[in-house]
Amino acid sequence: MNIDLILQHVSRYIQLDKNEAELFISMLKQKTIPRKGFLLRQGDICKTESFIIRGCLRTYSIDENGVEHIVMFGIEDWWVGDLYSFLSQSPASYFIDALEETELLQISKPHLDELYEKVPKFERFFRVLFQNAFITQQNRINQNLSFTAEQRYLEFIHKYPQLELRIPQKQIAAYLGITPVFLSMLRKKFALK
Numbered sequence: 424m425n426i427d428l429i430l431q432h433v434s435r436y437i438q439l440d441k442n443e444a445e446l447f448i449s450m451l452k453q454k455t456i457p458r459k460g461f462l463l464r465q466g467d468i469c470k471t472e473s474f475i476i477r478g479c480l481r482t483y484s485i486d487e488n489g490v491e492h493i494v495m496f497g498i499e500d501w502w503v504g505d506l507y508s509f510l511s512q513s514p515a516s517y518f519i520d521a522l523e524e525t526e527l528l529q530i531s532k533p534h535l536d537e538l539y540e541k542v543p544k545f546e547r548f549f550r551v552l553f554q555n556a557f558i559t560q561q562n563r564i565n566q567n568l569s570f571t572a573e574q575r576y577l578e579f580i581h582k583y584p585q586l587e588l589r590i591p592q593k594q595i596a597a598y599l600g601i602t603p604v605f606l607s608m609l610r611k612k613f614a615l616k
Contacts, residue, residue: 426451429474429528432500436551437544446541450534454527456480462503462519462527469508469515471529475501478525479589482517483597493598495563496522496586502552522590572601576609 426448433439439447454473456462462480463469480497482505494517497503508515509532530538538545566575576599580587587595596606 425453425476425526426528428476428500432474433548437548439542439544443542443544447538447545450530450538451528452531454529456521456525456527458521458524460521462521462525463505463508463515463517465516465518466514467508468512469505471531472502472504472506472509472535473527473529475499475503476526476528478527479522479586480519480525481522481590481594481598482519484517491597492600493594495559496583496590496594496598498586498589502556506553506556522594567600572599572605573609575599576601576606577613 429451430439430444430448433447451474452471456478462473465484475497477499480503481493482495482497482503483491483493485491495503503519505515505517505519507513512532535545535549539549566578570578579595579599592606592610593603596603599606601609
């Protein structure tokens with residue numbers, strides 16, 4: 424199991440002694456999702472929070488007209504899951520699938536609850552993680568409501584410069600709420616500058 428990346432990630436927020444790190448590692452399950460495979464389907468219950476070791480996932484919903492609405496992408500060193508479904512153990516609102524073969528380390532809700540009891544500093548770690556996710560979601564909502572398509576695209580390439588090279592144009596367009604044709608026009612416009 425490749426654990427170096429997740430331990431480095433955790434150490435940015437909390438310091439673990441050897442026993443705490445071993446307990447945490449013992450609660451993780453490794454999973455590989457093939458390209459186009461699903462981590463979660465809408466309506467299922469999200470049973471784990473997943474840390475991405477390698478690969479790329481997208482979280483999205485599909486409206487009544489069959490249009491995909493991408494909420495987020497996830498790449499190495501990021502956590503992904505349907506947080507509401509995970510915390511409430513209710514049906515998921517989103518699909519999560521792999522745009523590339525993806526290797527994950529997962530922790531279940533019962534293991535996370537046990538971890539909180541045995542290593543209380545993990546409550547701080549996940550609180551910070553969930554707060555950051557909330558802030559990111561609020562910023563994304565605000566941008567979708569108040570930014571032009573051009574501003575949303577510029578923010579995307581500024582915030583995630585390498586992601587644009589890994590994700591198909593139609594997926595980026597769905598994330599930005601624009602058509603692939605309009606995204607192509609924006610790309611050409613900024614390539615000329």
